[in-house]
Amino acid sequence: MKQISIFVENKPGRLNEVTKILENCDINILALTVADSNEYGILRLLVSNAESALDCLKNENFSVKLVDVIAVNVSNIKGSLHRILSVLSDGGISVEYMYGYAEGEIAALIFKTNDPILASKLLEENNFKFL
Amino acid sequence: MIWNEHIECMDREQIEKLQSQRLCEMVERVYYNVPFYRKKMQVLGLEIGDIKGIEDLHKLPFTTKDDLRENYPFGMFAVPMSQVVRVHASSGTTGLPTVVGYTRNDLSNWSEIVARALYGAGVSKEDRIQNSYGYGLFTGGLGLHGGAEKVGATILPLSGGNTRKQIQSLVDFEPTAISCTPSYLLYLAETLKEEELLDKIKLRVAILGAEPWTENMRKEIEKQLNIKAIDIYGLSEIMGPGVSFECINQCGSHIAEDHFIPEIIDPKTLKPLPRGSEGELVFTTITKEALPLFRYRTKDLSSLIYETCECGRTSVRMTKITGRTDDMLIxxxxxxxxxxxxxxxxxxxxxxxxxxxxxxxxxxxxxxxxxxxxxxxxxxxxxxxxxxxxxxxxxxxxxxxxxxxxxxxxxxxxxxxxxxxxxxxxxxxxx
CATH class of the missing domain: 3.30.300.30 (ANL, C-terminal domain)
Incomplete structure (x- = not known):
């Protein structure tokens, strides 16, 4: 799955600017996380149409990038995350970052790994479902 | 106090006669020893005999930092390296440093002009001077050092940085004078104040330079430390610190005119401006052996005062630098x-x-x-x-x-x- 990553300076109104552009381009945000440092952050989004979000943001001079991530659906019960991580770690995959959410019976987890192809294959073999 | 009354109080006619004589000798030396200048003179159709005195100075070509860079590192030296006893360097415009050299005589003249500056600030062999300019390729540290040795002051060669040691020396060794950049002295003053050590120091005077500073900064330094803050000016291409200095009257910096001829030019037309106008300061070094320079464009903006100073010195004074004609930052x-x-x-x-x-x-x-x-x-x-x-x-x-x-x-x-x-x-x- 393609995630869109955006370089955003830490100043008031910048996130607002991104969400406004996406709304104007008719793009829905499915999941998001912000990684922050002292002076800037990286906004990572799963959106309804990553390619068109990329174009819209580029037109507005943002530094943006599409990144391969794996989004997995699991049951919202204890031990789910542990099972996924075990599969990845047994397969020698390292997780660069991850985020997720849970609602009702379903939880979704999004991973950026050092080897997205192998990671997908391993998870598929272990019957995990992708978003 | 005047270190060299004979020169520093010489009447204008005599000093100009001395300058003319030294300029003619310099032109001849340069023509035969520096291919860069010989070519430039030939292009201008200028012969040695065309320069008869300072009234002909304007005929000579200008020199810029770029010229020094293009002849990096030693291409403009006028003597063989066996006669060069020291090299200093400062930053160039694009990463290549500007390299300057000194013969034994050059170093001796340099100490002489710094000695004049120290006397001008009231520093003598009775004083202890903490030299907090960096020692190294930068001319500040060793330049001040040579002059302080010449007047016989006790030198505390702290070099730059290491504030802890600077404070300890100020308190324990009780220097009466300090030389450093004005901003660093303000920083030291803040530290002394925070540590409640201001009444433990014996400073009386500071010789400050290597960066532009304002009258307000002077007031601030003098108030905080209860000392006199004296300006010293210089640039490595011409010699280093001591090209000009303030006396205790603090009304313009006295230029060592027996070594350097100053001019003020219009930075756009490059024409010399009438006396008293503000413009770009240009120096010709008339005694330098290793690196003699014709009309070096300092890019500093200043003006010249020819009246005799209250201190008795007749040497021309330059006003505090008001800006630069290029984008160099200090x-x-x-x-x-x-x-x-x-x-x-x-x-x-x-x-x-x-x-x-x-x-x-x-x-x-x-x-x-x-x-x-x-x-x-x-x-x-x-x-x-x-x-x-x-x-x-x-x-x-x-x-x-x-x-x-x-x-x-x-x-x-x-x-x-x-x-x-x-x-x-x-x-x-x-x-």
Whole structure:
């Protein structure tokens, strides 16, 4: 799955600017996380149409990038995350970052790994479902 | 106190006669020993005999920092290296340093003019002077050192930095004089105040230079430390500190006219301006052996005062530098050109050269911040990689300019684009 990553300076109104552009381009945000440092952050989004979000943001001079991530659906019960991580770690995959959410019976987890192809294959073999 | 009354109080007619004689000798020496100048003179159709005295000075070609760079490192030296006993260097415009050399006589003349400056500030063999200019390629440390030795003062050669040691020396060794940059002295004053040591020091006078400073800074230093703050001016290309100095009357810096002939020119037309006008300061070195220079353009803006000073010296005085005709910045006494920062960024190659330089003064110390636009080509969505990039840029800039810098990554197209010459520097120091 393609995630869109955006370089955003830490100043008031910048996130607002991104969400406004996406709304104007008719793009829905499915999941998001912000990684922050002292002076800037990286906004990572799963959106309804990553390619068109990329174009819209580029037109507005943002530094943006599409990144391969794996989004997995699991049951919202204890031990789910542990099972996924075990599969990845047994397969020698390292997780660069991850985020997720849970609602009702379903939880979704999004991973950026050092080897997205192998990671997908391993998870598929272990019957995990992708978003 | 006057160190060399014979020269420093010589009447104008006599000093001009001396200058004329030395200028003619210099032109001959340079013509035969420096191919760079010989070519320039030949292009201008100028012969040795055409320069009969200082009235012919304007016929000689100008020299710039770029000329020195093009002849890097020793190409403009007028003597064989066996006669050069020391080399100093300062930053050039694009990373190549400007290299200067001295013969034994040059060093002796340099000590002489610094001795005049120290006497002018009232520093003699009865004094202890803490020399907090950096010792090394920079001319400040060793330049002051030579003059202090000449007057017989007790030198405490602290060199730059290491504030802890500076404070300890001020308190324990009780120097009566200090030489450093004005901003660093203010910083030391703050530290002394915080540690309640102000009444433990014996300072009476400070000899300050290597960076531009204002009358307000002078007042601040004099008030905080209860001392006299005296300006010393110089540039390595001409000699180093001591090219001119203030006496205790603090009304313009006396130029060592027996060694350097000053001119004020219009930086656009390059024509000499009438006496008293403000313009670019130009020096011709008439005694220098290793690196004699015709009409070196300092890029500093000043004007000249010819009246005899209250102190009795007749030497011409230059007013405090009011600005520069180029974009050179002086940060903590170090010359920095925006082009050096640009070349550092280009070498990294990952950034497009859209950058802005912010200079500020925080707690009396100059700070340098470089904002660089994050190009999509190298934008990584991992913080650790962006931080690695920041470190790489920082290291590259520090390697070239030699002073610390803070690098900040900013969004593309957020740095103002200007038409024509790009504005690359915001100096918030108000100096």
């Amino acid at each position: 940060i903590r006494g170090v010359n920095v050109f925006p082009s050096q920062i640009e070349s550092a960024l280009l070498e990294i190659g990952e950034t497009q050269p859209h950058y802005m330089i912010y200079v500020d003064r925080v707690n009396n110390l100059d700070t340098l911040e470089v904002w660089v636009e994050v190009d999509e080509k190298f934008f990584s969505d991992e913080i650790k990689q962006l931080e690695a990039l920041t470190r790489k840029i920082t290291k590259q800039i520090v390697n070239i300019i030699g002073i610390s810098v803070k690098v900040k990554l900013v969004e593309p197209k957020t740095i103002l684009r200007s038409e024509g010459k790009a504005k690359r520097v915001v100096d918030r120091r108000h100096i």
